[in-house]
Amino acid sequence: MERLQKVMARAGIASRRKSEELIKEGRVKVNGKVVKELGIKVSSSDKVEVNEIQIEREEPVxxxxxxxxxxxxxxxxxxxxxxxxxxxxxxxxxxxxxxxxxxxxxxxxxxxxxxxxxxxxxxxxNEIEKVYVAKVKGIPLRENLKKLEKGIRLEDGKTAPAKVKMLSLDKKKQTSIIEIVIHEGRNRQVRRMFEAIGHEVMKLKRERYGFLTLxxxxxxxxxxxxxxxxxxxxxxxxxxxxxxx
CATH class of the missing domain: 3.30.70.580 (Pseudouridine synthase I, catalytic domain, N-terminal subdomain)
Structure with missing residues (x-):
């Protein structure tokens, strides 16, 4: 038996909190009956409907x-x-x-x-570390990399502090390979962070998510x-x- 809102969230209906709101609004039925109590638990044999549509309950993968x-x-x-x-x-x-x-x-x-x-x-x-390796145009000054480490202001606000490490540089081609560790998930964040210090990202790869690697x-x-x-x-x-x- 699992809590109804957890079953709804796992089925991809909405977050658990949003699922609780749907229940309180009377938009959820269990075995044909409207339920508004948040504590209710359901089994795999119970029929759950949201807005009159039965949810598909699959094993999580x-x-x-x-x-x-x-x-x-x-x-x-x-x-x-x-x-x-x-x-x-x-x-x-x-x-x-x-x-x-x-x-x-x-x-x-x-x-x-x-x-x-x-x-x-x-x-x-939930500050899960994400490790990226970026190939950028030019060779960033140490003082500019420190700006990324402290947090840099973008159009959607200041970023959280990052960890930055220069892995290699090519003076002839004027390119650098840099590892950057962040825990936020803004749109095109790493690219925008490097652009903010004047260096375009040529290639970008996420190498680690938490403890998971490739x-x-x-x-x-x-x-x-x-x-x-x-x-x-x-x-x-x-x-x-x-x-x-």
Whole structure:
């Protein structure tokens, strides 16, 4: 037996909090009866409807994908471009990405059908480290990299402090390879951070998400997370949430 709002969140209906609102508004039925109590629990045999539509209750699945460049972090694209779910065409259930990597960025992306899990990881309070390696034009001055470490002001506000490490530089080609560690998830954040100090990102790859890496995977490869990895991620996000609440 699981709490109704948790079942709804896992089915991808809405976050757990939003699911609670739907219940209180009388928009949820269990076995044909409207329920408004938040404490109710349901079993796998119970019929749950939201706005008169029965929800699909699937076993939760969790994947890592090594997203190649030139792929959209979405379940579909109106321009007909390749999307991340194309790599799971044999999967019978619907999954979706946790957050996103932009079209020109490669690297580690999580996908799941567990809405509660996805919302937990993406919540701004849950400071899960994301490690990127960027190839940028020019050779940034140390003082400019320190600006990224302290947090830099973008059009949507100041970023949280980052960890930055120069990995290599090519004086002849005037390019640099830099590792940057952030825990936020703003749109095109890493690219915009480097642009703010005057250096365009030529290539960008997410190499790590929390403790997860791309070890053993090539671009376009995917693997299922182990139950222990899922448990670790959930615990990491919840611990971070407690610290920042």
């Amino acid at each position: 969790y994947f890592i994908l090594y997203k190649p460049r030139g792929v959209i972090s979405s379940v579909n694209d109106d321009k007909g471009r390749k999307v991340v779910t194309d790599y799971f065409s044999e999967l019978k259930i619907r999954i979706y990405p946790v957050g996103r990597l932009d079209y020109d960025t490669s690297g580690l992306l999580l996908l799941t059908n567990d809405g509660e899990f996805a919302n937990l990881l993406m919540h701004p309070r 070890n053993g995977l090539s671009a376009g490869d995917a693997r299922e997370l182990t139950p222990h990895e899922v448990k670790q991620l959930r615990a990491m996000a919840m611990e971070s949430s407690k610290k920042n609440s």
